Amino acid sequence: MDSVDLNVLRSVLQWRRAGQRVVLFSVVQTWGTAPRAPGAMLALREDGVVIGSVSGGCVEDDLIARLHDGRIPAGGPPVQLITYGVTQEEAARFGLPCGGTLRLTEERVGDPAWVAELIARCDNHEIVARTLNVETGEVTLQAAGKHDSLAFDGRILRAIYGPRWxxxxxxxxxxxxxxxxxxxxxxxxxxxxxxxxxxxxxxxxxxxxxxxxxxxxxxxxxxxxxxxxxxxxxxxxxxxxxxxxxxxxxxxxxxxxxxxxxxxxxxxxxxxxxxxxxxxxxxxxxxxxxxxxxxxxxxxxxxxxxxxxxxxxxxxxxxxxxxxxx
CATH class of the missing domain: 3.40.50.720 (NAD(P)-binding Rossmann-like Domain)
Structure with a gap:
């Protein structure tokens, strides 16, 4: 993974340990031309502060707006899927080039223990797979190999994280x-x-x-x-x-x-x-x-x-x- 995404997780861990609510967005699928590849992440803090990116900028603005206009309620489901750019008009609205489309997971981060463990394993130069069950929000970590890649079947997201270059x-x-x-x-x-x-x-x-x-x-x-x-x-x-x-x-x-x-x-x-x-x-x-x-x-x-x-x-x-x- 790029360490810009690892820095997203470091901020998630810091914010959650400080008692702040955090929503983690991850790109899981793209169609057409997309500014960020699957696996890119953005963390949104309860006061609207963000770190990371999932697009060229316009999608990020809408994610912040979702928080402020109540589309991310505190008692909502642990994970839900969001899609941007289904139509040419929406792709143009959100600045997605060539009519591109991207799908994100919107994940409320609860117990940050998995975040701490993932960061520690990456710092130890391990390659780690994080499995997210979209239906339950359950997160598990397993060892991964250098040839593994992100996979998403609509229910289970398996994302790969590794140390800095x-x-x-x-x-x-x-x-x-x-x-x-x-x-x-x-x-x-x-x-x-x-x-x-x-x-x-x-x-x-x-x-x-x-x-x-x-x-x-x-x-x-x-x-x-x-x-x-x-x-x-x-x-x-x-x-x-x-x-x-x-x-x-x-x-x-x-x-x-x-x-x-x-x-x-x-x-x-x-x-x-x-x-x-x-x-x-x-x-x-x-x-x-x-x-x-x-x-x-x-x-x-x-x-x-x-x-x-x-x-x-x-x-x-x-x-x-x-x-x-x-």
Whole structure:
């Protein structure tokens, strides 16, 4: 899940623990073109404060209006379904593009214990399925896998929640600072490892959490998984290759290293001499980034994150090959 949706649940938990009534809206089905995909959430507090989104804005306005005009009574059913955009006129009224339609669950949050447990399990880097019975409002949590997806049959909603995407940077130099700043805007949790003490000044303000030790130990300590990207940016093979030896045998969805095509070929040869398998070496992205003609640190950071996000979203290699063929 995106951490914007995880933040919705954090607010739900805070509000309910403070004794405030909360209604949680979740997108469960869409037809045509919809601004948010199934699984997107919005929480509405009893005083009209909202967090999250389920559309481009107009639907959110109507959800708030439902609270103020009495369409969400305190004693109503625990869950009900709402549909927007059934007709072209209604789609235009609510700003749904191309005549799109979306269906939401309107769920009154009672005991927030499930919210606390779900957040804790996501923070522990677990993937969790939340099952909601629309008829009774009952919520249960189960372990889920990386290939599971949201399912709704009109009575049972099974939504998938997971941890934040992480980016581990090997090296705390100037390029890493640009990458970290952009990655935070893209909602990545930024981790940094650099045993060179000369490079750590003022990193705290960039909100990059430092991982102590040498690069290979850092990769092991974070237990890199399918939601982790690892990039070696020191330009020093004594540090970069240490991280790559471990990272390329991990479950990280992206492993890259800064360097020209010539240096990247040399790095692959070095990794082979160090005993890394051909299959593992083939996972290495180098040169890093999409080919946008980047030169400055900011442009290199942009091209790197574009490649990481494309791969995260399932577009990675095809997009890079298309760009290189132009």
């Amino acid at each position: 992480r980016l581990l940077l090997i090296g705390a130099g100037q390029l890493s600072r640009y990458v970290a700043e952009m990655a935070r805007l893209l909602d990545f949790e930024v981790l940094v490892c650099d045993p060179r003490t000369e490079f750590v000044q003022d990193w705290e303000e960039l909100h990059g959490r430092f991982i102590p030790g040498m690069p290979d130990d850092a990769v092991l300590s974070i237990q890199a998984d399918e939601r982790t990207a690892i990039v070696a940016l020191t330009h020093d093979p004594r540090l970069d290759d240490m991280a790559l030896l471990t990272a390329l045998d991990s479950r990280a969805f992206y492993v890259g290293a800064l360097g020209s095509r010539v240096n990247s070929r040399k790095r692959r040869d070095n990794l082979a001499e160090l005993g890394l398998s051909e299959q593992a070496i083939a996972r290495l992205h180098g040169p890093i980034g999409l080919p946008i003609g980047s030169h400055s640190p900011a442009e290199i950071a942009l091209s790197l994150l574009a490649e990481i996000v494309a791969l995260k979203n399932g577009a990675g290699q095809k997009q890079k090959e298309a760009m290189e063929s132009v």
